Structures are given as structure tokens and as C-alpha cells.
Amino acid sequence: MSAAGVARIHQRLCYVMALWSGFFVMGIELLGGRLLAPNFGSSIYVWGAIISVFMLALSLGYLAGGRWSLQSPSLGRLSLLLLVAALTALPVLPLTGEPLERLAIALPDPRFGSLTAAALLFFVPTFFSGMVSPYCVRLLVDGDGTSGRRAGQLFFVSTFGSAAGTILTSFYLVLWFEVNSILLSLVAISMLLAAAGLLAQRTLR
Amino acid sequence: MNLRSLLRALLLLLTASLGTELAMGQSLMTQVHSERSLYREVLVYEQDGLRCMCFTRQCRIGRQSCIELRNPQRFALNYTRMMLAGTLFTQDDPRRILIIGLGGGSIPTALRTLLPKAQVEVVEIDPAVTKVAKRFFSFNDDAPTHVTEADGRVFVKRAVREGRQYDVILLDAFDHEYIPEHLLTQEFLQEVKSLLAPRGVIVANTFSSSKLYDHESTTYASVFGTFYNLKRENRVIVARLGGLPPYAEIAQRAVQFEAALKPFGADVPSMLKMFATEVDWDTKARVLTDQYSPANLLNH
16 A cells, blocks of 8 residues: 555544544543432533533643653554543443442532532543543644644544533433443444554555 | 405415414413523522422423412322322331422422421422522421432432432432433343332333333333333323332322312322223333433434
8 A cells, every 4th residue: 555545544543543532532421410319310510520520621632632742642642542531431340330339428518529429520521531632633633734734623523522422421321221331332432443443454555 | 366365365464363372472471480590590480379380491391390379289180199099009108208309399299298297308400490499489498308419310319328218219300301311221220129118119200102111111111020010191101119019009198188288289090090000012112221311312
């Protein structure tokens, strides 16, 4: 395959990963509300806590992603980010039972209880998801002149992915599947995409 | 018919319909009060001698609670009668009562008179609702009534841990526009069940229409077995720990309340007629759980 063809495949994968990462984050955020409700209720505080944690994790993730892109950036490393975000979302499943109940007993205040719970469950996977977009920018930008356009396209796909993840999860997925099945499917798709990225990095140079 | 007369007819039709709307608007409701809260706007409207608490402008999506201004004791909404029938006719002299969801407080207010010895614990998430209920619906939270500001699920879990027991638990936390989905799952009902004293009764105000009817029925049946299903525009589910009281037993208790219920405008024979156990739902409908609880999506 020509060098230009390889570059094109790498670029497309980059966009797909940014899109998926946006979907993944919002899917988990919406499920987060359901996972916290049995122990913390569904008051405005709980949603406030969840959204704050996601925003904070994303903002720090952007910083870290930009920073990490300085050292030999590659599609393979981008794939690793997706993989780590997926794997660190897995502990959410065992943590939502007993441990959350104990946390709710220890912190009965509806604001700080749910804030701690949301941070514990969702901060790490969302942080790694946040690293994806700025890292993608580094892989896609090939000169100063096009950087704004590339960044714009990236923001577009990742935010569009977030919108899709929000509406699909809240309007349809929760009507068809159990919360844990949706979460596991999100993780599985992330892992498949990461595997595709790693494979592309290895075989197409 | 030429174009001009057609236009005139259309114009006439338009003004006629506008006219009726205006006329209705005049006899329609007047807003008495509005209270902003963390969750919503709590509105008080008056119309034709009726004062109602609503969460939407002009009460567009249902009324939370109503009283007759001339006779505030009378139950203005049917479901209040149904909830009280479930509370009064199923047990002798219940002493510990838990109500989840306050609204205008017509149930705890009636219970102060009907069961003066009962301790009534009310859980309400929205302090603005409690404030409006006190100011406009003569709700009184002096002992033996007590209000806790909390999410119903969080309160129930805490009460289970503290080993509390109630003779009657009334679930009244749903409104027409939004259902707190974590209060309509098998796990929640199991927690509620574990708060019931032996022979304790649960009385739940739920939905009589939409696809949700089937799901909510199988969910309640999965936790409580057979239940009485009282249906009008609302639906009230009544279940008892250790089996339902037979109809004869209910009728016998009801008679004792006949005189006491009269000032509330509650007619005992018509209340009794509502106690039915007929299974009129799809028994294969998927049970709602913490993992699967799309109650709002099903309620269309």
C-alpha cells in the first residue's frame, strides 16, 4: 500500500476513535445516574455531582493528552488510551453494589456522598477518554496552516459522538438492555477499536 | 361558493374558536402562588372553588393535589379516597405510617383526624412542596406528623438499616410528567417490603394507562404476590405482608369508618366497590429492576 493510502487509513481511524470516545463518555455518564440512584437518589445534587466529575476529568484529560502527544505520537499509543479508558471503566460493575452502599452510609450528605461516588467510579476512565481528542489533533495536523481546520473537524466528530451517545443511551438503549449489558458493550467496542488501531499500526507502516 | 364567502366562513370559524378559548380562559384558573425550587416551579391555581397544586403552567400535565375552598376537608381527587381506603380498611388501628411523597398533604391531613393515634412520617424531596402545602393546603406537620426532606429511596435504605418498621407504607411519589425511576423497581419494593411490620400494608399510587401498566403490575406481583387493584383515573395497588385480607374483612372494617369518612365526602360503598384482584395485565411484561427501569420511556 502507498504511503498516502496508509496515512489516510490512520487518519480515518483517528476520527473514528475520537467519535467513539465522545459516545463512550456520554453513554457512561447517563448510565452513571442510574447506577448512583439506588444509594444516592436522583435529586439534582446527584446529577450535579456526576456532571462535575465528568467535566473535571475531561478537562484534566485534555491537558494530559496534549502533553503526552509530545513524545513520539503514534496511532498505537492512541489505541492504548482507548484501551485503558475501557479497562478502567470495568471496576464500575463490582463497585456499584456493596461498596456504594457502604459509601452512602459513611457520607450521608446527598451532595458530597454522590460527588465522592461519582469521582470514585468515573474519574479515571473519563480522564483517559479526555486524552484522546488532543492526542488525535497531534496525529492529524500536518502543518500550521491546517491545524485549525483539523482541530475543528476533531471537535466536531467527538462532540457529535457525545450527542449520539447521549440520545441513543437515554432514548433507546435503556429501554432495550440492562445497565450492565450496555456498559459492557461500550467497553467491548472500545477494546475492538483499540485492537484495530494497534493492528493498523503494526501492519500498515 | 366563491372565494370571498369561503374566506368569510373561515374568518368566522377562527373568531368563534378564539372566542370560546377566551371565554374559557376567563372562567379558567387564576394563579394564586408560585414557588421556585431546586426541582421545579410549585404552582397554586384556583378555579371554580377548587384550589390545586400543580407542577406545570395551567396544570397542563395533571394536578398534584386539590382542595375545595368552601370545604377543605372534602377529598377533591378520587385517588385520595383510594389511598385512604387502602390504609383504613386493611388493618386494625395502624400506628406507624410512612408516606413517600407529600403533594398538598391531603392524606396526612386526613389521617390526623381519622387515625389520631398514628405516628405519620412523611418523606418529601422538595422543601418548596412542603412550604406550599403548609401555606395553601392547611397541611400541619406538628406531632404526630413529621416531615423529612430526603429522596424516598435514600430514606428507605436508611430506615432498613435502622431496623424501622411501619404498619402502612404509602407510595405517592409519582406525577404525570416524570417518574423517579429508582422508586419503581423490584429492588426498591423489596426494601419497602422489609420495612413492613408483620401484616403490614403497602398502598401505592401508580399509573392506570400506558405500557407501563403491565410492567408495574408484574413488578409489584413479583415482590408482593396478589394485590388489590383499585382503578379510576389513577390506580392504587394495595398489598399486605402474609397475604391479602379477604374482602369480607375489608368490608367489615369499612363500615366502622362510614361515619368518620362522611365529612371527607368519601362514600364507603363506592370505595369498597373498587377492591378488585382481577389480573388484567400482560403477566409476561418484563419486571422493572435497578438494571432495567425505563419507566418514563414506557409511560407514553
